[in-house]
Amino acid sequence: MSGIDIHHAHSLPMAKARKAVEQVAKKLAERFDVEYGWDGDTLNFARSGVDGKIALEPKQLHVTASLGFLLSAMKGPIEAEIRRVLSEKF
Template sequence: MSDVHIHRTHDLGLDRAREISRQWVADAARKYDMVCSVDSGEAGDTVEFKRTGVSGQLVVSGDHFELTARLGFLLSGFQRAIQAEIEKNLDGLLAREAGDRRA
């Protein structure tokens, strides 16, 4: 098995970070057939996601995102490509948010 670990800091605050995580969840569900659940708390949210061969969580706080995923045997050979795709998607959402805030 292989693990994916991604950490991104931000200065968006919790409300905007939650909105971005909702976009990420919607994209993951639509594009990759992920089943996602969100556990909301006062200090942040934990998004649990899974599908055949992948399970993990995205921790959302007011100043960072922390994603961990465990890849099953069949997907472990694609760990670098999967991590790169997740990073691209999350970084794209953050970049779009930064652009929206400047406008």
């Protein structure tokens, strides 16, 4: 199993950062049939072949995901897309 581990700094107030994370999650759900839900300040997401979370902290986001066998071959492009979206939103 392959993994993604990204730390991304932000300067948004927690409420605005949470809204931005929610927008990203909604796009993931629409595009990739990902299910998600909040547990405190952590957004958990999952679908077949992916299990991950976005931990919202005062000055950074911490994105972690475990990729199943088939998606592990796509780790580079998936990680690049996550970084692109984070740069765009934060």
